[in-house]
Amino acid sequence: MVVSLYARSPFTLSRHYLRAYTTARSGHTVDALVYSQYGKPSEVLKWHSYPLPALTPDTVHVKFVASPINPADVNQVQGAYPLKPPFQQLAETDDTKYAVGGNEGVAQVIATGDNVKGLKVGDQVIMAQAGYGTWRTVLIMPLGDYVIQNGANSAVGQSVIQIAKAWGLKTINVVRDRPDIDSLRQELERLGATHVITDNALGSHETKTMIKGWGQPKLGLNCVGGKSATEMARHLSANGEYITYGAMAKAPLALPASLLIFKNLAFRGFWMSRWTDTHSVEERTTMINDLIALMESGDFVEPKxxxxxxxxxxxxxxxxxxxxxxxxxxxxxxx
Ligand SMILES: NC(=O)c1ccc[n+]([C@@H]2O[C@H](COP(=O)([O-])OP(=O)(O)OC[C@H]3O[C@@H](n4cnc5c(N)ncnc54)[C@H](OP(=O)(O)O)[C@@H]3O)[C@@H](O)[C@H]2O)c1
Structure with missing residues (x-):
């Protein structure tokens, strides 16, 4: 979960505010302290107002109650902090890319999308990770952690897409570019893929910004190895886990030291044969039965x-x- 519940009892919301959120377009304006380049905070920070994006089925709107101004936040504005904020377009009508200051805060849920479970209007939440930009009045937050995987069109990849969806996780799916990429994208989306991107695009600045905007994945599943697998690792969130289970490109996985030192990523392997050897017949039966239940409910179809x-x-x-x-x-x- 991107946000976690705050233990104390919620504040009361104004009835006017709640009513406004029942329409598809929020109609609300967000006030934020933003910057479009790093520098001296008093020079680069500016007040900015933009329309609050409409609620979608997988998002919640939260209204900030209090956000601290920490030394790390100031360092971030200066560009001197290892965690860089996402610079994003905040409104359709303004193509300038801004980062919103602040990383911590207490907020109150004021609207929830139809697919959101476990959170309701009035709940108090805190940020489960840095980078959301908490110096603003209202924030639209995606819910559901992301998994990123390459070889996403493989039989394993198609299974990951479907199991992740059934477990409430979103997937970023990397495939090799090809002439009929659109039809492959549609096939994977039909299975439940949240996003499909090509390996060529993995290293671009645009992709980096886009993934930061969606929410950096905590888990990476590597079927391929080689250069694109290195690029994929760069998109994981700090303390994320990167599991290699295949090596289809037959090229080594090179890892920059920064991913270990600064992001503390864990790199591990998975081998089904080992899992089978180290789990009991009962555990294996439970796993198979889970998959059969997903098939029976129509949430899992056999790979193409x-x-x-x-x-x-x-x-x-x-x-x-x-x-x-x-x-x-x-x-x-x-x-
Ligand atoms: N560790 C384990 O326990 C375990 C268990 C099962 C499978 N695996 C491994 O998982 C991988 C996928 O297995 P699968 O049965 O799902 O395979 P699959 O359905 O045959 O799919 C093969 C995948 O590999 C990609 N691929 C092929 N050649 C490639 C290359 N040179 N560079 C990059 N990608 C390439 C294909 O993409 P294109 O369509 O672009 O060719 C496709 O996505 C294999 O490496 C397999 O050995 C491991």
Whole structure:
């Protein structure tokens, strides 16, 4: 969760404010202390008002009650703090990119999207991580942690998309670029992918800003290795976990020291065979039963498959195709 519940009893909200939030367009103006470049706070900080974006099914609107001005916040405005804020467009009508000052704060939920569970209007919340820009009156916050994965169109990747969705997690899905990228994007979105991006775009400044705006993922799943896997690791939030389970690019995973020193990322591996060896039959049965329950509820469909006939020639050419990439789906022999 991006926000966590604050233990004390909530303040009372004005009835006028609550009524205003029942419309699709909030119609409210946010006042914020922003900066569009690093520098001396008294010179770069400015008061800025912009329209509050409309509520979506997966977001909440929170109204700040109190936000501290910490030394770290000042260092951040100066550009001297290791955690850089996202510079984003705040309104459709103004293409200047701003960062909003402040990282901590106590806020009150004033509207919740239809898909939001566990939070209600009136709850008090605190920021679960830095970077949201708390020197403003109202903030729209995405709910649900993100997972980022590459090889997202693989059989494993398609499963991750669906399981994550069923567990209330959002996914950023990295695939290799190709001529029919739009149709692949649509296929993955139909499965429940939140965002689909290409490996070529992973290292761009725009992608970095975009992901910061969505909410940096806490978990990365690496099916591929090589350069794009290094780029993917850079998008994880501090203290995130990066799990390598495949090496399809057959290239080593190079890791900048900064990801370990400053972001404290944990890099680990996963191997199903080891998991099977280290878990009991009961635990394995529970896992399989969980998947069957998802299938029965229609939340999990089998990965895209291509039928392979049971004869020597067909199976040999399927094996050859299986290592070439850009396949049409999991090849399955039909006996
Ligand atoms: N650790 C474990 O326990 C475990 C368990 C299962 C699977 N795996 C591993 O997970 C990976 C995916 O398995 P799967 O059964 O889901 O495979 P799959 O359905 O056959 O998909 C293969 C994936 O690899 C990508 N790919 C192929 N060649 C590539 C290359 N040169 N560079 C980058 N990407 C490439 C494909 O993307 P394109 O469409 O762009 O080619 C596709 O996304 C494999 O490496 C497999 O060994 C590991």
């Amino acid at each position: 498959c291509v039928k392979v006939d049971w004869n020597e020639q067909a199976v040999k050419s399927a094996v050859e195709q299986g290592i070439q990439g850009y396949g049409l789906g999991k090849q399955v022999i039909q006996f």
